[in-house]
Amino acid sequence: MGKAQLLLRISAVLVLVLTASLVGSNTQTKVLIVRQKATFRALDALYVSVYVYSIAAGYNLLRLCNIPAWFHPNNNFKGLNLALAWASFLLDQAVVYVTFGATTAATQASIMAITGQKEFQWMKLCNRFTRFCIQMGGAMLCAYLACFLMILITSFSAFNLFSHYSPKQFLLLKAM
Template sequence: MKFHMEKTEAFLRLSSVFLLVLTAILVGVDHQTKFVFFIRRKASFDDVNALLVLVYVDAVVAGYNLLRLFGECSMSAGFIKESRKESNVKMAWISLLLDQVAVYVAFGANSAAFQASLLAITGVPDFQWMKLCDKYTRFCFQIGGALSCGYLACLLMIFISFISAFNLFRLYSPNKLFLLKSISG
């Protein structure tokens, strides 16, 4: 069962790396130029700070998952020797916490970019912010596709966190966890 769990975790990590890199590339190269009232206007991802942050966050989280993937592969191949159980418990806790941080940061960046994109779609007449997606439709569709990939990557990383939690809590025995002593004597 452990081998299947490792293969599943590796597949999920590789898939999330692919989706995060795809999100960063789709947002990073997205731009569209239009002529508005004889003026050339360009819509780009760096016009909106949330999209700029999304590119950086997704690149960092993809790098983290790639490092973890190579670390797990080197441990399963025997390049890194497993030591005492206490260090395994500590590494499992660190693994779970880092996986949780990666999920929350990626989800927060995607949600902030989604909120900023929603303002570009609807506009805010009270602040005289016009709808940008009426003029830059290709730009908005590409951002929408990138955000979909980002949310799918977050969903995959949630499953990775479930696996990390399982790997952590399987190291604890029920007797040690509840401080129970055997009643045989």
């Protein structure tokens, strides 16, 4: 189980770094009457998502450095292991939720750029900046893949946490 979690974390870090770099470096310039440039800074949701992906990648990278110490079989500190298991589970959950929320907000903002909004007189951006929108769509797919990988990581954290408890009595610690 440790190797699977290690591979998932490495994959999540790589996909999150790829996503942050795709969103952060995506730019397209068009000269119509005036020179116009589309970047991720044009939409606040995309701007925030770059930071969220970077922080999530950093968190998973820190956890990669720490995994062997937490799951060492000779570690007999039952109370410390339980506290670390709870912290691991809760932090993994928080990172997944924040990343998923940022990705969903960025996707919603991107859809508004594709379709426009006649009621607010927002025009479509993707009919002018096609390459920008296609690359942003690829970045959103990578972001959802990263969320899926982190959900799998969270299931390992949940298993690690709840393996400390007795299966016969609700939330009673196992006798070791």
